[in-house]
Amino acid sequence: MNDQFVMSLPAYLAGLEILRGNSEHLVYVLREHAKNLNTEALTDVCYALITVDQYLGFLTDEMSSAEVDQKSNIKLSQGQALMVQTHQTAMNEALEILKVHNIHMEVH
Numbered sequence: 184m185n186d187q188f189v190m191s192l193p194a195y196l197a198g199l200e201i202l203r204g205n206s207e208h209l210v211y212v213l214r215e216h217a218k219n220l221n222t223e224a225l226t227d228v229c230y231a232l233i234t235v236d237q238y239l240g241f242l243t244d245e246m247s248s249a250e251v252d253q254k255s256n257i258k259l260s261q262g263q264a265l266m267v268q269t270h271q272t273a274m275n276e277a278l279e280i281l282k283v284h285n286i287h288m289e290v291h
Contacts, residue, residue, distance in 0.1 A: 188264035189256035195246065202239040205278070205288050206232065212286060224284040231277040231288070238270040 209232040217225060245266070250258045259267070278288040 188259040188261065189252070190246075190259055190267070192251055192255040192257055195242070195257055199239065199242060202235055202242070206235045206239065208288065209235065220284065224286075227277070227280050227284060228286065231274075231281055234270075234274040234277040238274045241266060241270050 209228055212220075212228055213225075213232070220228065245263065246257065246259075249263065252258060281288055
């Protein structure tokens with residue numbers, strides 16, 4: 184395995200907290216404001232929730248077994264690094280779309 188990519192462990196843990204917070208906020212929006220959202224907004228919120236959940240699932244399931252070096256960096260294979268980038272891009276795009284509906288989320 185080619186472990187040439189690294190992710191800071193503190194950044195990883197902070198990212199998990201942001202993802203959990205975004206997920207909780209999206210659930211709150213759906214629970215409390217669904218009756219005030221049009222179909223397009225509901226669809227976009229659901230899509231954003233799915234992308235956040237998929238990214239969070241990937242990070243917790245796949246990345247939890249990755250090796251951590253002495254400098255608190257998670258060593259990533261090229262495939263893992265690509266998957267992180269792919270999930271992050273999809274999630275960021277989904278969260279950006281919510282701005283059209285005046286729903287603002289923390290994007291990373």
